[in-house]
Amino acid sequence: MQLGERITLKRKEARLTIDELSQRANIPKGTLNKIIAGITRDPQLNTVCAIAKALGCTLNDLVEEFCTLQAPAPREQMHLQTYRSLDEFGKNAVEVLAQAELERTLAQPKNRLQMVRTLRVAARGGGVKNATAKQQQDIATVHQKLVLSKKKR
Numbered sequence: 001m002q003l004g005e006r007i008t009l010k011r012k013e014a015r016l017t018i019d020e021l022s023q024r025a026n027i028p029k030g031t032l033n034k035i036i037a038g039i040t041r042d043p044q045l046n047t048v049c050a051i052a053k054a055l056g057c058t059l060n061d062l063v064e065e066f067c068t069l070q071a072p073a074p075r076e077q078m079h080l081q082t083y084r085s086l087d088e089f090g091k092n093a094v095e096v097l098a099q100a101e102l103e104r105t106l107a108q109p110k111n112r113l114q115m116v117r118t119l120r121v122a123a124r125g126g127g128v129k130n131a132t133a134k135q136q137q138d139i140a141t142v143h144q145k146l147v148l149s150k151k152k153r
Contacts, residue, residue, distance in 0.1 A: 003048070004036035006062050010055040024054035100141070 001009075011021050018036075022029040027047055034040040035047070052059045072080060083094055 002038055003043075003062060004038050007032075007036055007051060007055070010057050010061065014055050016055070021051070021054055025050040027051070 007021075011018070014021075016024070018029060018032060022032045025032070025047075027050055031040070031043075031047065032051070035043050035051070048062060049059055052062050055062075083091060086094065
């Protein structure tokens with residue numbers, strides 16, 4: 001059930017019109033209608049909180065279905081801790097590499113093993129010398145993106 005449907009359900013349970021809910025929540029009727037219709041897909045948190053309060057329910061009652069966050073797995077926690085201890089250049093490097101990896105994964109899911117080998121060669125300090133031609137190209141691409149991201153700062 002979408003947010004707008006939950007608001008409508010709760011509004012009807014509270015026997016409120018849209019005008020009454022708008023007044024109680026102190027938000028414009030047009031804004032409320034857009035949220036209910038799903039036109040506003042990502043409403044402000046304070047707006048949804050005001051709607052929940054006006055309906056006499058909790059924020060969780062309206063958005064519970066959307067809050068299915070899982071705790072990070074141990075490996076993800078380790079990566080997060082490592083990321084947080086990086087300086088700004090390191091964080092930019094991780095973001096560039098992660099974006100490049102995502103694009104590569106989405107574009108060519110069969111080449112995953114090749115990219116892992118490329119990154120291992122680079123990580124071992126083998127650099128471009130010990131890499132295949134394709135690995136050299138991939139390393140150069142990642143390096144170029146890192147240099148460009150540094151220049152943007």
